[in-house]
Amino acid sequence: MPSGYPHPRSTRRELFDRVCQGAPLIETARQMGVSTTAAWVWWRNAGAMKLLWGGNIERGLAEQGDPDGPGGRGHRLNLDERIAIMRGVDAGLSCAAIAAQIRRDRSTVWREVRRNRNADGDYHARMAHSRAAQKAKRPRGFKLDDPGLCAQIAEWMDQGWSPKLIAEMLAHDYPGDRLARVSHETIYTSLYVQGRGQLRADLHKQLSTRRAARKTQGRTERRDKFNGVLTISQRPAQVEDRAVPGHWEGDLILGARGTSAIGTLVERSTRFTILLHLPTDHTAESVATAMIETMSELPAHLRRTITWDRGSEMARWQDISLQLQTPVYFCDPHSPWQRGSNENTNRLLRFWFEKGTDLRVHTKDDLKRIQDTLNKRPRPTLDLDTPADRLATLLSQAA
Missing domain, CATH: 1.10.10 (Arc Repressor Mutant, subunit A)
Incomplete structure (x- = not known):
């Protein structure tokens, strides 16, 4: 039998049909009266897959895929x-x-x-x-099987870094090495799916939320009303584009049952964070005293405005404004999202100040250490620069 195609296409197709359904190629060729040499040539010239072997007999393609698998609109072709x-x-x-x-x-x-x-x-x-x-059927490799990469991720998470920041830092440090980089979703998958990668089993507890899934946040109704204050809509336009430094956003992080608190201030341009020590209470007088004492150390050009939520702790806002020579603006009612920089920073700070804990156990030195740690962390919004470096640059320019 010549090695070409002496049989019609229908014969070749019938042979291919039988082999695709699991019939041995040689046996099928003999049953159809086709030369085994010709059958092999047809198979080879068709660019067919490698046949499976067992017991010295080729077994067709039955084990290489389900020929009657699911299909239909929105799925693979059947x-x-x-x-x-x-x-x-x-x-x-x-x-x-x-x-x-x-x-x-x-x-x-x-x-x-x-x-x-x-x-x-x-x-x-x-x-x-x-x-x-x-x-x-091609398997996809899982990147977090690399012990070295897992160790680096664990080290950063132990410092309070988020999976998103870790993924961006890996991309920044290894721009040409895809094997040394992972997405933040891969890290989350490893944290919450058993048996995926080599990350520590307890590493999910280092996330700021301490939760296994995101949770929607409802609004908190506030009974305190602020009448006659400067509202956020009255702030200078330069505050919005962050081009000019010295505009701060602030709020309180509350401890267990609201009996303890820590004040937070974030500079919009540099994301530099200041923590206010409130060891006894968070009354309006205590917050005003701590804020005036701390912010007085800043040069005048770095304390242009302060924006705060409408909490009772800011009842002495006029004293703050007078002592610091800085106007104080307030968000609209039930709109804490208008202090976006401060809200995001407070979420990061929850890594150290867990909800439901007594925040009075933290000393002033503890707050300084945590403040410095956060300010030395690279920020994606600063092109992976740090808030401390950005503020230091501003201070040196002023000097």
Whole structure:
């Protein structure tokens, strides 16, 4: 038997059908009266997949993919659809006409024929289906199986870094090495899915929220009313673009049952954070005294405005404004999101100041250490510069 194609295409296709359904190639060729040499040549010239072997007999493609797997709109093509495509191609129909028959987009049909046709140009439905199933089985590697990378991630998380910041720092430090980088979603997957990667089992507790899933936040109704104060809509326009430093946002982080608190101030341009020590209470007098004492150390050009939420702790806002020579603005009622920089910073600070704990146990030295740690952390919003470096630059320019 010559090694070419002496049999009609229908014979080749019937042989391919049987092999794709698991029949041995040599036995099938003998049953059909086809030379085994010719059958091998047909298979090779079609660019077919490697046959499985067992007991010295090739076993076709039955184990290389489910030829009757699920399909339909929104899913991969099924065998019936590929048979319809084969018949359409044989009839000389366009991709658009075939797509209309199986209710698919014409680009789907065009890609299918181009990707899964045989090497000789013929499109065979069962071979295309087995070939597509084989391609879909390629395993994806999991990056957090690298002990060195896991150790680096764990070290940063122990310092309170978020998965998002870790992913950006890895991309910054290893721009040309994809194996040394992971996305923040990969880190979250490793934290919350058992058996994924080599991260410590307790590492999820280092997240600022201490939760396994995000939780929507409801509004907190406030009974205190502020009448006749400067509102956030009256702030200078320069505050919004962060181009000019010296504009601060502040609030309190509350401890267990609201019996303890720590004051927080964040500079909008540099994201530099100041923590106010409130060892006994967080009354308006205590907050005003701590804020005046701390912010008096800043040069005048770095204390242009202060924006705060409408809490009772700011009842002495006029004293603060007078002593610091700094106007105090207030957010609209029930709108803490208008102090976005401060809200985000308070979330980061929860790594050290957990909800439901007594914040009075933290000394003034503790607050200074935590403040310095956060201010020395790279920030994506600063192009991975640190707030401490940004503020130091401003102070040196003023000097």
